[in-house]
């Protein structure tokens with residue numbers, strides 16, 4: 001396939017951040033991305049598709065769409081899928097897994113094993129008809145590529161997972177903090193707050209440093225997935241992988257990085273061990289020299305620049321005592337009112353947090369999920 005021919009893609013994300021994902025796609029130059037349930041669908045040539053894998057900060061995964069097939073019955077699905085020239089999509093030496101997503105009653109009545117079986121048999125038949133050895137269907141196999149079978153309204157959309165590992169796995173996370181934000185959620189928080197790297201950024205409760213590290217990537221125009229290992233993306237193990245094009249796209253991404261951030265970045269936490277962890281994590285992410293770290297309580301932190309954005313993921317009630325929880329929220333409110341009057345602020349708090357303890361009225365609130373926890377992003381302007 002010519003690298004300029006359009007390819008259909010779906011990037012997935014939590015449903016509440018799909019607007020941010022659509023904006024990211026537009027900024028990458030994708031034309032008319034469409035928000036769908038838990039993601040965005042778009043068409044883009046292979047080159048732009050590869051670029052999306054390196055640059056999308058808020059996508060969980062990406063699929064390259066193979067086809068929409070009739071799926072009124074398992075037999076109909078198998079017949080339609082067998083007509084696809086699967087050797088253009090899958091390599092005989094790489095096993096594959098079929099992951100059914102059955103969204104309505106009709107799809108559920110087929111059942112996962114029947115859908116999996118229909119797609120696997122169709123692939124074997126297609127390779128056999130072409131006189132070629134077929135890949136093994138084995139979801140347990142190391143390095144298996146995943147074929148997502150999404151059924152709705154009698155139609156099965158088959159998509160190859162081209163991300164491989166989930167895209168929040170940037171390649172720099174270290175263990176050691178009990179309440180880390182997912183990298184993709186941290187990026188969503190920053191983008192929802194309108195942070196583009198051109199103003200000072202401070203996380204005064206940085207924990208392992210996720211927010212400030214994602215912030216540094218934005219401020220350096222650095223592609224968030226650039227440090228993934230070789231062979232880490234799903235598309236590297238699928239037919240039609242254009243290694244030369246991928247190398248070129250990766251090199252362009254490396255060249256786009258600025259030598260220094262557009263504006264300074266600061267991070268602090270009351271616990272020295274977390275500041276140490278954040279620094280080590282930033283070192284792995286190769287942004288450590290661009291962030292000023294400090295061990296400090298929120299109660300003592302001073303504005304490190306005349307204005308900027310304070311971003312913080314406040315501790316949750318279960319992890320600290322209820323009384324301390326209220327006191328901390330009051331202190332955060334007081335800190336913003338008295339010391340950070342010229343700063344904007346973006347605070348991620350549990351939905352159940354006593355918002356009025358902050359004593360500040362947010363300009364905007366966004367409901368988000370942090371894993372299974374309902375949270376709110378409170379956005380304040382000076």
Ligand SMILES: C[S@@+](CC[C@H](N)C(=O)[O-])C[C@H]1O[C@@H](n2cnc3c(N)ncnc32)[C@H](O)[C@@H]1O
Pocket residue numbers: 177179180181182204205206207208209210211268269270271274296297298299313314315316328
């Ligand atoms: C929910 S965690 C932040 C996690 C972080 N976003 C991450 O991804 O690793 C909240 C952090 O607030 C810190 N913290 C609690 N009380 C504090 C205070 N008074 N001053 C500064 N940091 C505080 C905790 O040590 C903890 O690391």
